[in-house]
Each structure stands twice: as structure tokens, then as C-alpha cells.
Amino acid sequence: MFTVQNKTRAVKQVARVRSSAGVDTRQLKALCERLLRTQPQSGPLLKRLLARSCRAGRHSAFATIQNGRCAACNMTVATARIQKVKAGEFINCANCIRFLYYDPR
Numbered sequence: 001m002f003t004v005q006n007k008t009r010a011v012k013q014v015a016r017v018r019s020s021a022g023v024d025t026r027q028l029k030a031l032c033e034r035l036l037r038t039q040p041q042s043g044p045l046l047k048r049l050l051a052r053s054c055r056a057g058r059h060s061a062f063a064t065i066q067n068g069r070c071a072a073c074n075m076t077v078a079t080a081r082i083q084k085v086k087a088g089e090f091i092n093c094a095n096c097i098r099f100l101y102y103d104p105r
Contacts, residue, residue, distance in 0.1 A: 031062050035090050035099060042090070042099070049098065063098045072098050 032050075035042055049061035063072035065085055070077060075095040077085075084091055090099045 028060065028062065031099075031101060038088075039090060045092075045097070046099070061099060063093065063096070063100055064103045065100050070096060070098065070100060072096050 032046060035046060046061055053060055060072070063070050065071065065077055065082055068076060068079070068082060070093040073093060073096040075093060077091075077093070077100065081091050081100075085100050085102045088102075090101055092098065093100055
């Protein structure tokens, strides 16, 4: 179960992650908090992805959708899944498992 203490650890771990894939530390922290608030069951996966990010130094747990594709691995995302992301929901990329989010910029 994902408790408040685990949430705090995950957020602190975000602060240690270097900026990567166009996501700065402040934005990464905000994305983690939003994900944990809306989908608390995603906490363990987020923790694993953040740990992988720290080891690799260049990966991130999050990626945007650009032109119908995951910005991290360039895999096509189904239109129905893109609509969920645009509605504010996080989904996982079927290829790289990162959490996909919508950035209108």
C-alpha cells in the first residue's frame, strides 16, 4: 500500500533526479505529486522508474506525447489513449513504460 510516508520518499527522490528529456526538476516534482494524488496505486512503479532515472542519468519517469508518439521512445500511442492523456489522466507507454502526460506547449 502506498502511504503518505512513501509518497514523501518518492517526492524527495525526485529532487535528486537530474533534469532530462525536457523535464526540469521542478516540473518533475509537480508531475510526481499530481500522479500520486490522482493515481496513488502508481507509486511503486514511479519509484522504480525514478530509481532507473538516477542510475542512467538521462532517463525520466515521464514523457510527453508529441505528434501521437511517446517523446522518449518514439512509439506510436493509440488515439483513444491520447484522449485519456489530454483529459488529464496519466497512462504508461506500452514500450518504455514511462508515464505519458499532455503538455500543450
